[in-house]
Amino acid sequence: MKMAPKLVILDRDGVINQDSDDYVKSLDEWIPYPSSIAAMARLSQNGWQVAVATNQSGIARGYYDEVTLSAMHQRMLSLVEDAGGHIGHIAYCPHVSEDGCNCRKPLPGLLEEICDALGHDSLEGSWMVGDSLRDLQAGNAVGCRPVLVRTGKGERTLIKHPELEEKNNPTLIFDDLAAFVDWLLEETNE
Template sequence: MHSPDRLVILDRDGVINRDSDEYIKSLAEWIPYPSAIQAIARLSQAGWTVAVATNQSGIARGYYTEATLAEMHARLCHLVAEAGGNIAHIAWCPHGPDDRCHCRKPHPGLLAQIRDALHLGELSGSWMVGDSLRDLQAGDAMGCRRVLVRSGKGERTLEKHAELEAPESDTLVFDDLAGFVSWLLGDEKRGNKA
């Protein structure tokens, strides 16, 4: 049974794997951060549910196919399983920015898909981890707690939105996914509710 306060939702490009302004167009270009794969496994082993919400407008732009995306996600799930972890659900949006869909972040449609797939009534109290403001905005719409990582486009996001690092900000900032997971699980061990 999944619980919203034991759910971590991850953006993909820049959080789990290297990002590229030229898009990740093939399995060969999909290069995971080894520390991120280990971090997902650590979460699973500690009883957390992990899901992924990823915009993939490269499909709408004709850069790659849904079959290629499926190969990337199969590889991701295989690597995580090899490390002793599990990804409960991957939700992805194939649309471009002008398609007016409800799934493309910053809209919350992908998170709603995750909520429904995992049979959760709500996502309030879940964590949304991303490297861009739109990841955090999608999480906000569903009541998620916000985490920004500096990997991927995270440094660029912080340059544009310095308020995310302000002391009064409700956004937690970490160097990468591994840093967040170490904090989250360490906090848990100390008996503090994250």
């Protein structure tokens, strides 16, 4: 039996940084949760690969451009590196739903890109952490284990989808990324 890759895939807005209903449109608006940066570093330090899969339809909508997005991602990479961690790959979808792409979550294209970029045969058993149902659906499509955080749009997602909290639902729910990482490292280091 093949071992699942030690890989955690993260949604960006609402998981790593503060989200906004008006979009995160500039470097000044990209405000990380300090506990998330530290959690990402702790994953790396404990042998886990970290990747990011993020819908960025604000590009297609003309709210910001790919240069601005790149600046946000460079800041994120630097902060995680400075904390002693590493992000293996960042996959983003610049499209809106009407574009008919395969990369916009809940479709699995971003996760398939991560799988290829990191050299995995499969994402089966990896973790997908998000704050929306579409994050969980994208992860489920490729066999990831689903985790919902209450930060960002997480609380709203739970109100809209109370079935996520039912006992037989495989989705794990945590207050934030740091709480999930605490749990994961405790579970896997025994």
